[in-house]
Amino acid sequence: MPGFHQQLLENLSTAIVVLDDHLCISFMNPAAEAMMEASDNRLHGQPLSDLFVENPSATDALLQATRDANPYTKWEATLYLHTGAQLEVDYVVTPVQAPPSSLIVEFQPRDRLKRISREEEMLSKQETTRTLVRGLAHEIKNPLGGIRGAAQLLSRELPSPDQKDFTNIIIEEADRLSNLVDKMLGPVRPPDIQDLNIHEVLERVCQLLDAETQGSVTIERDYDPSIPDIGADREQLMQVLLNIARNAMQAMLAADNNGETTNRLVLRTRTQRQVTIGSQRHRLVARLDLIDNGPGVPEQIKDQIFYPMISGRADGTGLGLSIAHSIITRHHGLLECQSEPGNTSFTIYLPISC
Structure with missing residues (x-):
């Protein structure tokens, strides 16, 4: 030719x-x-x-x-x-x-x-959700501040230490609710974008996961060493990866497989060309896959897992994936999930400047 x-x-x-x-x-x-x-x-x-x-x-x-x-x-x-x-x-x-x-x-x-249409719909819904959460947070935090301040004033007037225990409970619970609202809002500061090696971040995440699981989950690495540095906020990207990986580990450890299956988490990196994210087409992106062989995302919440307060666990807050999605969106990237029993994959796309 x-x-x-x-x-x-x-x-x-x-x-x-x-x-x-x-x-x-x-x-x-x-x-x-x-x-x-x-x-x-x-x-x-x-x-x-x-x-x-x-x-x-x-x-x-x-x-x-x-x-x-x-x-x-x-x-x-x-x-x-x-x-x-x-x-x-x-x-x-x-x-x-x-x-x-x-x-x-x-x-x-x-x-x-189909993906572009689905992504645009999700982003629109999430922006509506964030607007609602921000308004709700304002309405909640104002009276919480008043309750906390009143409890502190009341504590100073009470003569008995036993009675002060009750005002301390009010103060602690007000602080807990305030922290919960802050988590729902996600990261407040914008990303501190710096060039970084994605594999260094993944290795740090692996060290933390190994320490937490103590060998109960096998972590497999499948890296493409040719991936160039990407622009990202190191701490926020680590938060995303840890949120996703911890969800996977908790799901695998909670599943009763009678020891028949080894709990396995695969971290895979690749480059991918000509990827459309939102309305922008990127010549080259870094693709990160976190794949586990756990029970999968419950069918009834598959389409809603990136919304706040949606969780498949009884003790879950439903904030981890919502925060992860918000962070990746701020990085002009994309976070997707494909799940079935025995094979759940969370995929992150991050643009690479050519």
Whole structure:
């Protein structure tokens, strides 16, 4: 492929795969490599079936397009990738007759549009929730301050130490409620963005988790050492990772599996290209996956776990994931969750400045 035209294809955000007349891979641009989780260097010259499998009729349609030079579009196709993942896409097939004859296949993932729509809806709902919480916090903290002040004044007037115990209870409970309201509001200060190595942060988190679990949970690391430094607030990012990991550990330890399954938490890092977060498309992002083999998120709260006061545990506050989501949003990132029994994955996307 001529250098200039290849450079154009490599800079497209659309996933492009070029096939020869035998349906072998001639070229994949970076967007296609990211979508298919495969490398052009490794698959160059290999049959399309090494990249993904669809169905026999789809292969017949591609061969016919090569023979007849007829372009076509296929909607809602399901591709089974070589990694075992499943991908829903629309794709356009365009024959090119100039020698050597080939097919240009343009892929558009359907899940991207669904995710953007779902993310926009979640952000809108969470902003409404935060506005409500801020108003509620103001209405709660004002009378709490009055109650606490009155209890302090009353304590000074009481002659008996036994009676002062009751005013101390009022003061302590007022402080506890005030702290709870502050936690619902999330971090007050904006992120202190500095360049940092994400793996150094993860290793610190692993040290804390090992100390807390004392070997009852196996922590597996699956790092991509090529990830460059990212801009983030170290303390706030650690808070996010610890909130998610502790939730996972508590869920695994609370589940009664009769010792049949080893509790396992996997920390995985990767880079991912051409990721849309909100309304902005990022050329390169760091992807962090925290995967556990616990019982999973209860079905009835799956769509609400990032809202305040929603928890799957009887003793949970329901604030950890809400705060984590708020912090990642302030970093212009994205936090998602996919869960089923035995496989729960929290995924964090953080932009990388190129």
